[in-house]
Amino acid sequence: MSMSTTAEHVLVINAGSSSLKYQVVDESTGAATATGLVERVGQASGHLTHTTDDGEFDRDLEVPDHTAAMKAMSAAFEEHGPDLAAANLVAVGHRVVQGGARFGHSVLIDDEAERIIDELSDLAPLHNPPNLAGIRAARELFADLPHVAVFDTSFHLSMPERAATYALDREVADRYRVRRYGAHGTSHQYVAREASHFLGRDPAETNLIVLHLGNGASATAVANGRSVDTSMGLTPLEGLVMGTRTGDIDPAVVFHLSRQAGMSIDEIDNLMNRRSGMYGLTGMIDMRDITAAADQGDDAAVLALEIYCYRLRKYIGAYTAVLGRVDAIAFTAGIGENSAPVRAGVLTDLAHLGVRLDAAANEERSDRARRISTPDSPVAALVVPTNEEWEIAREAVAITAG
Known part of the structure; x- marks a missing residue:
């Protein structure tokens, strides 16, 4: 399968508690040149589905953790394409659910960003830990690429305090970071822009x-x-x-x-x-x-x-x-x-x-x-x-x- 080497592509990763979704996306058009899903991560038997223009390929395999899931994804690219080495990959983009009040925009991932994402896990205990596991596995596998965290909450940090603040005792709210964070921000941001352009x-x-x-x-x-x-x-x-x-x-x-x-x-x-x-x-x-x-x-x-x-x-x-x-x-x-x-x-x-x-x-x-x-x-x-x-x-x- 061929892919334009002039277009900038991003490997988009969405690591869930028991799954790993991925896409190779042409940043200029939004076209996905490959998509995939590794299911049942951490369970007795996992399953991988990898889809390209040439068809859909799937198999059962053992995926004890997100590192194994990431390696299975990499193997699927090597076996079925497209060739990531020739894809002009410029970055790996990671979906992260909770950025708290720390991240009002997407950020380059370094060790400090990882630490803060981990620290925010108490606000999203079902989501941030697997998001972080995916980040760590991908940074190891794609060490030569920049990694970017895109937060579901970032779009909503523009809310004024009157909308974000609960009428809860201020000391308790501040100590335990209780406020309105929202979610689905990446989708809301995309749709708001596309709706405006449509109009x-x-x-x-x-x-x-x-x-x-x-x-x-x-x-x-x-x-x-x-x-x-x-x-x-x-x-x-x-x-x-x-x-x-x-x-x-x-x-x-x-x-x-x-x-x-x-x-x-x-x-x-x-x-x-x-x-x-x-x-x-x-x-x-x-x-x-x-x-x-x-x-x-x-x-x-x-x-x-x-x-x-x-x-x-x-x-x-x-x-x-x-x-x-x-x-x-x-x-x-x-x-x-x-x-x-x-x-x-x-x-x-x-x-x-x-x-x-x-x-x-x-x-x-x-x-x-x-x-x-x-x-x-x-x-x-x-x-x-x-x-x-x-x-x-x-x-x-x-x-x-x-």
Whole structure:
């Protein structure tokens, strides 16, 4: 398989607790010349899938840790291509979930950056440790390339203190770094810029509400290209109803379940993060299954969809008040890009907020950015496919260029 040697490519790494996702991305176009996934890292038997223009190759293998996963990835490139030595790789870009208040932008990774990412693990115990394991393995394997950390939280550090600060005792909040950090920032940043360009506007002069709706979901108010509020908080539990997470809930529910049900903190954590949301309401996680069940008259599914869309409408209303002027509402990620029923449930009857849905346009499917509001809608409604890997590649090139 051939690859332009003049284009700058970035190896984008997303290391999860039991997986390693990777892509080789052309920074100028966003095209992925290779993608791959190593699954079941640290388990008895792992699996690698490596995809290029020549096809998909997969095999079972042992991957006891992220170093082994990284070596398996490297072997897949050697066996199936493309040739990384000829790829004009200029950097390795790493997704890191939590940058805390330390990183308001992407950074070149050195030993000190590794130390801080490790220190911030208490804010994202499920994410930062595997992110860091991937960084360490990749720095060893690709020692001659610069490595860049791109943080999910960085885009949201532009929030004013009135939006980021909880009304919690200041001494306690400061000591334990309790504030709103948000998440999905890489996606929100990418979609905000792409939505502005779609509208023919300068991102620095555009106000948007971006709705990233996947298994995890978040809403962000973007004023003139900067995040000024977002629905996720200290952790990704706050905000919208999600696949398995409650979203906004009275914090006293924790006390109530502890006292009345005798549940431990770990049990309540598991309940709210893994057994609630749409799964808790319906027994299903996939929005396609839930909308199909609702169409068949399943009362639980009907109610769950109403709750899901209602919460989104509340945030649209709140962020309209925050922004004052809204140029567009942009839907993105798996559900946002593909679920016409959810988009309709959110936007129907929002004419009083300036949104007039074009029902026919909403039903159309495409992998390109598109408008789903009527031509006379004062506020545009858009579907904008996200591309976090391309955003990470762009950030990596920008940082290494100085």
